[in-house]
Each structure stands twice: as C-alpha cells, then as structure tokens.
Amino acid sequence: MTRGTQHSHGSRRTPDAVRCDRLTYAFGDSRAVDGLDLAVRDGEVFGLLGPNGAGKTTAIRCITTLLPVPAGRVAVFGHDAAHDRMAVRRLLGYVPQQLSADAHLTGRENVTLFARVFDVPRRERAERVAQALAAVDLTEAADRLAGTYSGGMVRRLELAQALVSAPRLLILDEPTIGLDPIARTSVWEHITAVREATGMTVLVTTHYMDEADQYCDRVALMHRGRVRTLGTPAELRRGLAERHGSDARPTLEDLFRDVAGSGLDDQSGDFRDVRSTRRTARRLG
Template sequence: MSTDTPDPRDAPDPGPGEAVACTRLTYSFGETTAVDALDLTVREGEVFGLLGPNGAGKTTAIRCVTTLLPVSAGLVRVFGHDAAKDRMAVRRLLGYVPQQLSADSGLTGRENVALFARVFDVPRRERAARVAEALAAVDLADAADRLAGTYSGGMVRRLELAQALVSAPRLLILDEPTIGLDPIARTGVWDHINAVRAATGMTVLVTTHYMDEADQYCDRVGLMHRGRIRALGTPGELRRGLAERRGTDTEPTLEDVFRDIAGSGLDDNTAGGFRDVRSTRRTARRVG
C-alpha cells in the first residue's frame, strides 16, 4: 500500500456516541466504483439522512454497513464492531427496511413479523411478546391476523418497519422507506419511526429522495454524489451555506442544495442501472 494512502484499519477506535463509522469505504462492481473512499460518521441517537441521485452509491454503502456486501476495502464499524470481522455481532444490532418489499403477501402480518423474529434470533420464549410489541408500535395490532396481501401500501411499509423493529435494534436502517406512498401514508410511517425512536433512543440511518422528509425529520444529512459525501450538516446549515455561496438573503430549499451538489443527477457514469430502476418502479407500484 502506498505511503500516501493510510490503512483505514489503523484508524482510531470510534469515539463515544458513534453508531456508524466508515473510513475510506470503497466498493466496486467490476470497473465501476460505486463507493469511493467514503468517510462517514453517524452519531448515536440521531436520524441521519443519506441523500443523493440514483447511482450515487447510497444503497451500496448501506449494504456494506448491514454486512449484505463484504467490506472489501476500507473499514466500517457499527457501535465499535468491525463489519468485516464481526458480521454476526453487527447484524444483532441492526434493523433493516430495504427498498424492495420484504413482506410475504401470503402470510399474515403476525406471521411475517414472527418470521423475522426467528431470522434475527429473538429468544423463543420472548418471540410472541416481541412480535405483539412490534405490531402495536406501528399500529397494526388490529390487522395482525389478516393476510399482508390485503394491506394498503402504507400498512405494508409499517409491517416492514415492525419486521425490522422486532429484534429491538440499536440502529434502524431505512432505504427509501416511503417510496410510492401518498403524503398521508408517508407521514404515518414517519410518526411511527419517531415514536419508537423517542421510546428507545435508537439511531436511524435513512436514504430518501423526498427532500421535505429529510428537511423535517433528519438531524443531519449527507449529500452523496459519485461515491463520496459532498456536503454534510444539518438541513438548516446546508441551506444557509448555499445562500451564502449565492450571496442571497433568501434561504434556498434542501432540494436547491441537492441540485447544487449533484447537478441533474442524470449522469451516464452513475452506478445505478436498468435493474435498479426496474426494481424501484416495481416496489412503487406494489405499495402504491
């Protein structure tokens, strides 16, 4: 390794209060670099929004944090655990709601959550109570014994949130959790996320293309483009920073900041491809 490129494994241990610490995280698909020497810290207890255009590397980075992709270069720590060396320890700390639908329409809501309780190794003697608690937390107790295939889009997303919460995670990771939902259903999902967060103090890492959601619900946001964080701060800090750069007294929106950092987002060299677009559209159709 070149002396100009420090080994990320020589980095100091994460400081107190750090839920996620990525140091020079790099991941490539063939010749395409999706995540490029990413440095990112998520503080314990905060809601952190990872924003960026399609193909910016957000989902790839999240899959490295969740251990769904191997950390081939760089370092990822989750509450101090090395995601490459201590994968099971990391997984026990996580709840994950992916872009793609994970609920089974042929099972009841209760059966779906119970399945995840087994997957996340919730002790057998605690499963029934934990499943009931997770369903109650997202206001699905009354619909728990209906087939998930009869649920509305907003109910399906809340069911998937219950699946992620059944293991009582310290870190909840949400990849486009409200994709395809109407504004009322989106607000409902966030109300339940915030209620659980207030009760448990869990950390939330979320990706979203809805700038109003990021502005309203995220304590800090990182704007990612071409595999790296290009801007980082509270939504207010980023909006005021753009106003200063433009020399205007009118504060721009977070969407203005997004456009300023990422441009059109229609770059031909981004990592997102046909399969990503097809998958996202399929999810939006099913929950919509």
C-alpha cells in the first residue's frame, strides 16, 4: 500500500486535512470530548481508536459539522467547521456507523440520491454515479434493490455514496462492523484502491486492531475524550515493548488494553450510539 505524504506547493504546505485544537463537547455533565488536540495529515490513512465512550464518534460528528463546535476549534483543510460549514461539507464523504442505504431503492438510486444531496452537477451525475459504483465493484448489482444485498455489499454501497462527490476527505465510522472477515477485507481493498487512485485522506474509527495495524499510516488512541498516544502502528508497538521491558512482540490490542483497560468499567458512552451500532451489526450479519 502506498503510504500518505504531506503535499506541498513550492514553499507552501497544504493545511492538515483535519485539525482539532482543544475541542470540547459535553452531554449534560458528561464530557464526551475533553480538550481534544488532533491533526490528520493530507493524504494519510489515520485511525482513531478507543473503547466505547472514548469520544470518537462525537469528535467525528463535530468534524463533519453534524454537531456544533461549542468550545475549541475544528478545521478541515483550513476551513473552520463552526463558521464555514458548507465549505467543510463539500470536502468530505462520510460513512456513519448507522446504515444509511435505503433498502427500498436500487443501488444506483441510492448513490444518485447522495449525488443530488452533495450537489453533483446534473450533467455529471450519471457518470459520477457509475464511476462510484464501479469503484466498489457494484456495477452488476447496481439495479437491484439494496434490500437484496449482502452485508458486505451494503457497506460497499455506502462507500460509493460517500465517494460520489469525489471528496478530499473520507470519514469512516466503524465501516466494517458486523461483517465477516472476507467482507471486511473486501471493503478495505476497495477503500485502499480508491485512496491510491485519488490521493484522498481517510479518517477511520474501528475496534478491529488488525485493520488499524494493516491499513493505517498512523493511529491515535482516545480514552476519556482525549488522545492518550499517537504514532505509526510500528512505533506504538515498539514503545509498548520498551516500556514493559518485554522480548515479546506486542500487538495494537495489547496497547489498547494498556492505555484504556484500567478505566473501561466506568465508560458509559452514549446509549443511543451503542443501540444503533448493535442494530447495524445485526442487519449486516
């Protein structure tokens, strides 16, 4: 896989794809995001990891402008998410945890609907829809109802929906939840192929540590609303081994337990998010 790099034009550096400075978001007395500092470089695949209730999805919703930014700052390619929301939305594609495809529409109709929502010019719409479906290998199934698709096909359809606007930033919130290993691999192969062809930035949350290790250039592990550790998977695994003086080869799962394991019992999370995630997993299973 081709690794992402920071692009530059002469002496000017392209702004970070995503930058959060002291982002804070609370639900009542509970701080879901607590002074989050985060920078995602242009062109990389960045994994945002952490236990349920760590604040990942809340942070994602602030970045995508689905939630306001009450404190701190969020910028997408230099555009302020609080004050330039439409500019931010034009730059990104988003695959949420919850299923977004309509089972009563065909695959082509689903992607066409998103093309209209994201204001793809009418004269380009049919071609862009066809390109998005081809990119995720759904051309032959495009005119079948989405309700007849397998779980892996549904996730690929949602990826096509996110890609139809040719985003510079693709945000994936648990994109392979509930899928079997073969379907998970297929979804990631399509993500990787599109990213290599377009150079887009990918920000992904996942609970599958093997996915983060294999596909992400860098990962950040969130716990209680803040980033606790950040680096390449190899750097983080090496650092864990050095801290514990072990000759064993730790995994990202070991790092996950090391950073977050001590406080998992009191991580309440958001009940609605847990419920919708479980519902999605059941429907895809």
